[in-house]
Amino acid sequence: MSLLEIKDVIYEADAKRSSRILDGLSFSVEAGEIHALLGTNGTGKSTLAYLIMGCEGYHPVSGDILFEGSRLGHRPIHERARLGITMAWQEPVRFEGITVNDYLTLRNKDADTAELLALVGLNPALYGLRMVDRALSGGERKRIELASILVLRPKLAILDEPDSGIDMLSTKDIINVITAFKQNGSAVLLITHREEIAMIADRSSQMCNGRVICSGDPAKVAEHYKARHCGVCSGLECHYV
Amino acid sequence: MSELDDIMRAFGEAGGHQGALADVNTAHLVASGHSILSSHSVEGLDVQARETQDGISAKVTVRAGVKLKNPVHMCFGVLHQEGTQRIEMDVRLEEGSSAQFIAHCIFPKAEKVRHIMDATVAIGEGAEMRYSETHYHGLSGGVEVVPKAMVTISRGGRYFTDFTLTTGRVGKLDLDYTVDVGEDAVTELVARVFGHGRDGIHIRDKVLLTGKNARGLIKTRVAIEDDAVAEVTGITEGNAAGARGHVDCMEIVKDRAVARAIPIVQVNDPGAKVTHEAAIGSVDKRQMETLMAHGLLPEEAVDIIVRGILR
Numbered sequence: 174m175s176l177l178e179i180k181d182v183i184y185e186a187d188a189k190r191s192s193r194i195l196d197g198l199s200f201s202v203e204a205g206e207i208h209a210l211l212g213t214n215g216t217g218k219s220t221l222a223y224l225i226m227g228c229e230g231y232h233p234v235s236g237d238i239l240f241e242g243s244r245l246g247h248r249p250i251h252e253r254a255r256l257g258i259t260m261a262w263q264e265p266v267r268f269e270g271i272t273v274n275d276y277l278t279l280r281n282k283d284a285d286t287a288e289l290l291a292l293v294g295l296n297p298a299l300y301g302l303r304m305v306d307r308a309l310s311g312g313e314r315k316r317i318e319l320a321s322i323l324v325l326r327p328k329l330a331i332l333d334e335p336d337s338g339i340d341m342l343s344t345k346d347i348i349n350v351i352t353a354f355k356q357n358g359s360a361v362l363l364i365t366h367r368e369e370i371a372m373i374a375d376r377s378s379q380m381c382n383g384r385v386i387c388s389g390d391p392a393k394v395a396e397h398y399k400a401r402h403c404g405v406c407s408g409l410e411c412h413y414v
Numbered sequence: 415m416s417e418l419d420d421i422m423r424a425f426g427e428a429g430g431h432q433g434a435l436a437d438v439n440t441a442h443l444v445a446s447g448h449s450i451l452s453s454h455s456v457e458g459l460d461v462q463a464r465e466t467q468d469g470i471s472a473k474v475t476v477r478a479g480v481k482l483k484n485p486v487h488m489c490f491g492v493l494h495q496e497g498t499q500r501i502e503m504d505v506r507l508e509e510g511s512s513a514q515f516i517a518h519c520i521f522p523k524a525e526k527v528r529h530i531m532d533a534t535v536a537i538g539e540g541a542e543m544r545y546s547e548t549h550y551h552g553l554s555g556g557v558e559v560v561p562k563a564m565v566t567i568s569r570g571g572r573y574f575t576d577f578t579l580t581t582g583r584v585g586k587l588d589l590d591y592t593v594d595v596g597e598d599a600v601t602e603l604v605a606r607v608f609g610h611g612r613d614g615i616h617i618r619d620k621v622l623l624t625g626k627n628a629r630g631l632i633k634t635r636v637a638i639e640d641d642a643v644a645e646v647t648g649i650t651e652g653n654a655a656g657a658r659g660h661v662d663c664m665e666i667v668k669d670r671a672v673a674r675a676i677p678i679v680q681v682n683d684p685g686a687k688v689t690h691e692a693a694i695g696s697v698d699k700r701q702m703e704t705l706m707a708h709g710l711l712p713e714e715a716v717d718i719i720v721r722g723i724l725r
Contacts, residue, residue, distance in 0.1 A: 228703055250706040251715075260707050266700040269635075269664075270725030271718065279708050279718070325708065 174242045175201035176360050177225065177329055182236035184217075184224060184383075194220045196383035197236070202329065207351060207361040209371035209391060211398045212380035218364045219263060221380075222331045225362070226260045227253045240329070257328030263337060263364075265318040267306045274301045277321050289320040292353060294346035311338040319350045323357070330354050331362045336370050348373055368395035417493070418444070418451040424520045425489045428550035428581070440484040445470045447492050447499055458482065459513070469500030469530070478508035478538070486513060491520035492527045495556075503533040507541040507571075514544040521549075524585070525556040533563040537571035537599075545575045551582030555611050558586040565592065567599040569625065577605040580724045584613035584642070591618075597625030597654070604633045606724045609642035609671070620649040623657035623686060630659040637720045638671035647676040652686025661690035666697055666720055 184195040194217045202208045212218050223231040225238060227250045238245045240256055248256075268276065277286045287297035293316035303309065305317060315338055322330055336347050351373060354361045363374055371377050377394035378385045387397055421444060426432045434440045435452065441459050444452040448469045455461045458480030463472040476482060492499050507513060521527050537543055551557050559579070567573050579587060584607060593601045603619045615638065621630035632648040648661035665673040677690035697719050705715035 226703075226707060229699060249712075250703055251709060251711055254707050254709040259709070262700075262704065266698065266704050268701060268719065268722050270722030279705070279710060321708065 175239075176204040176241060177202040177362070178237075178239040179221070179225075180237040180239070182221075182224065182238065183234045184220060184231070185234050194383055195224070195233070198380075198384050200378050200385040200388055202360050202362055203376075204328070205355065205358055205360055206375040207355055207363055207373060209363045209365060209374035209377040209394075210380060211365060211368060211371050211377055211394060213366055216380045217383045218380055219333055222260060222333050222362070222364060225331060226250055226258065254327075258331070259322045259325055259327040259329070260331040261315075261318045261322050261333060261335060263333040264311070265314050267309070267314065269304065269306050271305050272301070273303050273305055273317055276305045276317065277324055279321070281324055284324045289324055290317075292323070293317070293320045293350055294343060312340065312343065315339060316346070316350075319347070323350065323353060326357050327359050329360045329362065331364070333364045334366070335363070336365060336367060344370070368398055371395055417446050417449065420493050421446045421451060421489060421491055421520065424491060424493060424522055424550070425518055428518055428520050429548070430489060430518045431487070434484070434487050435489075437484070440487060441482070442487040442489070443472065444489045445491075445499075445501070447494070447497050456482065456484075458511075459486065466500065466502070468498045469502070471502040473504045475506045476508060476511040476513045476541075479510045480508075481511065482513040485516045488515060488517040489520065490517065490529070492524060492529065493520075493522065494527075495523050495525040496527060498528040498530070500530040501532070503531065503535075505533065505535045505543070507537050507543050509538040509568075510540045511538065512542040515546070517545070517547040519547060519549045519559070521557045522552045522582075523554075524552055525554055527556060528558045529560070531561040531563075533561075535563060535565040535573070537565070537567040537573050539568040540570040541568070542572040543574070545573075547575075547577050549579040549581070551579070551585060553583055555583035555585045555613060557583070558588075559584075560588045562590045563592070565601070566594045567596050567601060569597040569599060571596065571599045573599075573601045575603050578607075578724075580606055580608040583611055584609045584615055586614045587616060589617045589619075592620040592622070593630070594622045594624050595628040595630055598627050599625060600629040602631045602633070604635075606635045607637075607644070608720070608724055609636070609638040609644060611640050611642065613638070613642040615642065615644035615646075617645070618647045618649070621651070621659055623650065623652045623659050623688075624654060625657075626654045627656035628654060629657075632661045632663075634663045634665075635723045636664070636673065637666040637668075637724060638673055639668040640671060641669070642671045643673075644671070645674045645676070647678065648690065649678040650680070650688045650690075652679075652681040652683060652688045654683050655685030657683065657686040657688075659686075659688040661688075661692075663690075663692040664723055665694045666723065667695060668697075668716075
């Protein structure tokens with residue numbers, strides 16, 4: 174039994190078939206693995222993340238999402254979180270009046286915030302008492318979000334483009350954090366469109382046009398992705414592999 | 415137990431620093447109803463306070479060049495169920511002085527209480543005043559709070575005020591501050607209020623950026639629930655070259671509560687710039703989803719978001 178199993182999921186933004194974003198998508202994530210999901214912009218990667226997390230307005234038209242063998246159905250977000258699923262949004266939202274230390278200890282008051290901040294490359298002395306508000310840069314906010322879900326020790330962490338907005342020099346920090354999830358025993362669904370980030374995964378899948386078109390060894394999937402073998406990506410008639 | 419003991423106990427329960435009132439190096443003024451229960455001054459600070467028919471009148475002066483090391487603590491309140499307390503304050507910070515004032519206003523049993531504050535504040539050239547006022551009300555909603563202030567800031571002066579009413583029922587609040595900001599002077603007006611039941615909240619902040627390069631910020635954070643009503647008016651006028659102002663109002667609404675925000679920005683000099691932002695609505699969906707993805711229940715998430723904006 175896979176930790177997460179997506180079975181033939183169809184999702185449409187509204188009732189019209191022309192708004193179909195996920196088109197019979199199937200794939201799985203195993204416990205404890207880093208599974209990269211590669212795809213160009215607009216292929217439905219973030220939509221899939223919202224469906225797994227159970228965000229408002231995101232329910233499949235058909236198909237199933239199973240977690241540890243059970244259908245997630247219409248469970249609300251907090252129930253999914255308590256099952257062990259969590260998510261770091263591509264652009265984390267800001268909060269007024271909540272310090273970084275408070276944010277990191279939302280669910281675990283004993284968390285070592287200094288250690289968490291250091292792990293994501295932020296100086297605890299400079300950041301612990303700052304607010305999680307607009308004064309933080311996009312990259313700083315993103316690192317804090319990663320730290321805040323790392324401390325939860327989830328069974329499945331969905332990371333939606335954790336590298337976006339992070340400078341190239343700091344990519345190593347982000348890779349270290351992703352690796353830390355695995356060391357904690359968490360599985361990671363790593364959504365990205367950068368194949369070099371995906372190379373740290375145990376397995377990869379490539380999405381195109383609302384479907385997973387190939388899965389397997391990260392190097393091979395990355396090669397496939399880079400070469401734009403998918404017809405939709407290369408502008409040719411699509412032939413799923 | 416004396417009235418002073420009573421108000422000191424309420425002051426402590428409301429989070430006030432009782433030790434500060436016994437410190438000879440810290441000035442204070444304590445009044446219950448229209449009785450002055452205790453006062454103490456320090457060098458460089460003149461306080462002339464007297465009892466009036468329905469409250470107190472105080473003239474407070476920080477002498478030129480004096481920078482008060484410790485905050486001046488003030489504690490006002492009505493401990494009975496009914497009563498009126500009118501506070502008349504005339505505060506002057508002379509040239510180059512600086513002082514911080516911390517006021518606690520306590521009405522724990524109020525059923526029918528009026529608390530009126532009429533303040534005139536003059537900030538001298540290069541002087542700085544920080545004033546924070548925190549209210550502690552009971553749960554009956556029987557308080558009417560009417561704080562009014564007229565503030566003038568001379569060249570290079572700074573005036574910061576922070577009004578907080580987030581504990582207990584608001585009752586009726588009618589806050590009205592006007593600040594005239596001189597050349598190179600700065601002001602920040604912050605108000606945080608949490609309304610419940612049938613509370614009525616009316617906030618009107620006005621900043622006149624009169625001098626060249628004057629700076630002003632009005633920041634208001636209001637959360638209301640049940641059948642509470644809030645109206646927030648933030649007015650900023652840019653009347654001189656280089657003046658910069660901003661009005662920032664956020665109101666979170668739950669249940670049947672009704673909120674209104676009226677930002678008024680006016681520029682009378684082409685070299686001035688005034689901006690505003692106002693957000694009214696229920697709790698932000700993305701914030702809720704983010705906290706729930708951390709495993710918080712919806713009601714826990716709302717509580718954290720509301721307490722955050724009122725912090």
